[in-house]
Structures are given as structure tokens and as C-alpha cells.
Amino acid sequence: MMKHQDLSTEDKILLAASKVFTEKGYAGTKTRDIAEEAGINLALLNYYFRSKEKLFEQIMKVKVVLLFGQILPLFNNKNTTLEEKIDLVSEKYFEILAKNPNLPLFVISEIQKKTSEITSVLPVKGILKDSVIMEQIKERQPDLNPFHFLLNFLSMTIFPFVVKPVFSQFNIMTDPEFKKFVEERRTLIPHWIKVLLDHPK
Amino acid sequence: MMKHQDLSTEDKILLAASKVFTEKGYAGTKTRDIAEEAGINLALLNYYFRSKEKLFEQIMKVKVVLLFGQILPLFNNKNTTLEEKIDLVSEKYFEILAKNPNLPLFVISEIQKKTSEITSVLPVKGILKDSVIMEQIKERQPDLNPFHFLLNFLSMTIFPFVVKPVFSQFNIMTDPEFKKFVEERRTLIPHWIKVLLDHPK
């Protein structure tokens, strides 16, 4: 296991920035917070990354790729059936989100607040439109915009992690209860989605 | 129609604060932004609300009640069936969210970032636990934590509004397309939820 002390100064800052930005958002983060969390001198942050803004962009890029980068290729695989895609995407997302529970809320809320240049990094629209999974859904339910299904799937999977802070604030679930709850959904969601696919309106 | 000029200074500030806080979040908002948006002098903000913090708390309380206040009573009505509840809650939520599309993301992300005292205002946990809807779901599918269903329902309904900024950023949907998409879901979601209720694992 790599200790914090073994990291380079640059990586210490990146690690700390990832944590603090995710907790407090861009506007709520002070460069002093990051420096303290990283255990480095404040001036080093500007020495390595020039500005808070540039540091943030670098973190954001990593987060967007983490949230979408591994999933989009699964959507576009011609060698898997729709059912297999559902299982694979579900597995992959639970793996990512179990390790990064506040990833979706961070990315979504920062995209809403700031104008960024991530669009160029990941051409989500181009990949999604006319993707294999969209065609496969359309075969099953030709009368419906296939995006409804995709969004149902992603809603059920991602939304619990998005509202997790609300659960905590209102004491609806403890952390271990949430973990168990999410673990149950890991197999339930693929089941539900397949049921929906077989029952058009 | 009430014009902006007809509002009292206090209401002008509240209206402007609601808009700016929702767009930029608490940390990203400057009191000068609010004053400018309201068309009033900066000093008046402190005259009426004492501090940015106190003004925010007042806005936040309104938003939380708007997001949960009208829905929770529907969950606890003994005189409606589960099917009727699904239809009623769906109707009510689409009405609220069509008018306030960025309400959920604002409330969720600010709850994550700040510690507030809203818990005391709205005892969500007490209302939800042992609520009528939870019992009704449990009757249908006794082997499953009923909260899964409630969350599926809320996920499908609310999540599209939460990810709306992502749609915009990546050009996945235009605003009119989104409006049409959401309008379709208004009747689709109750259908899907009922299908899921009738198909236990």
C-alpha cells in the first residue's frame, strides 16, 4: 500500500484537490484548504498548477472520464446482447460508484455551475446517438424513444448515490444501511429493467 | 400579473436571492450579485436579512418545503390505493418540477455542502417510516425492502431534472426536446412502476 508520504508533491496536491473539490465544490474550496489537506506549502500549489482554475479543470477531466469513460464503450459493443449490456453496465457502475459515491453529484452540480471544456474531451452525444444499445432497445420497443429506457436504467443506478446526502441529513439511512441497500439493487436493477423491456405500454 | 416593480424591497431580494442561489449555489453567490439582480442597494440586503447566511437559510427552507412538503402528505393518505398514490404523486411532481426544473439539484447539492437546520423543519424520516405507502408496497411485495420501490419511482421522476445540466453541456437534448421528453414520462412512469409492482423477482 502506497503511503501518503511516498507520493510526489504534485500527486499529493492532486489527491487533496480531488477530495476537497468533491466535498465543497469549486466555489466553496479555498486553495489553503487543499494545501493543508495535502500537507504542503500554499505556494507550491501555484508552482505546480499555476492557478486554482487550472487545477480544477484537471481534476474535473479525470472525474468526467471516470463517470462516463468506462461505460460508453459498453453501450457501443456489437458483440453483446442488450441483456448482457444491462448486466455489464450495472456491474461496472456499482464497482465505480461503491468506490466513488459522491462522484455523480460532484460532476453534475459542477457542470451546472461552471462552463467547462469537457465537451471536447468526451463526445458523449456522438457516442450515444446511433449507439448499438440505442438500436437494440429500439428493436424491442419500436414505438418509444429508446432514451427513456437508458435513462430509467441510469436513474435507478445513479440516483441513490446522488440523494445519499439527503438520506444522511434526514437520518433516513445510516452508511452501513445504505451500503446494504445499494448492494441489493446491484442484482435487482437488471431484473427490473428486463421486466420493463418485456412490458411495453 | 404582478410586475417586479410592484414588489416590496424585501420580496425583490427574496426573489433575486432564490434565482442567484439556485444558479450558483451558496458559496458561488456574492451578495452583490443578489443586490444587482434585485435592483436594490447592497446595504439593504443586510438591513432586511442581517447576513447572507440568514438570507440563504430562509430560501433553503422554502425550497425544501417545495420539494418535499406537498409530496409527503400524499404518501400518508389512508384513503387512496397504491395505484392512485402513484398517479397523484407523479402528477404533483411533474407540476412542481416543470415550474422548478433545477430545484432538486439545488437542494441536494446544498444539503451535501452545508450543515443546515432543515431537519427540524420537516421530519422526513418520521413521516416516511411506517407511512401508508410503505405498508401498501410491502403488501404487494413482502420479501423486499419497500424503499426500493419508492426510490425507483422518485429516481425515474426526479433524476432527469438532476441531469438536465449534463444534457445541455453535452448537447444531448435541447430545452424543447427535454420538455417533450419529460412530458412523455408523465404517463410512462406510473405505467412502469405498476408493471414493476406486478413482477416481483
Added chain:
DNA sequence: GTCTATAGGCCGATAGAC
């Protein structure tokens, strides 16, 4: 590369005139 010290600007809040 890493430190201390500080510039320079912005932000929340208030004093005090009207």
C-alpha cells in the same frame, strides 16, 4: 523545489448621512 512574506483584489458587513 520549497519556503516566508506580502501584494492586490474582492467580499460581507456596517457607519452614518439623508
Added chain:
DNA sequence: GTCTATCGGCCTATAGAC
């Protein structure tokens, strides 16, 4: 109630010594 002017503090960023 509303304005102008300004304070005091904090925040990002950098200059310059080591």
C-alpha cells in the same frame, strides 16, 4: 428605508530568499 463610503478580513497569486 435607502443611499454612499469604507472597513476589516480573507483569498488567490507571486516575488524573492534559500
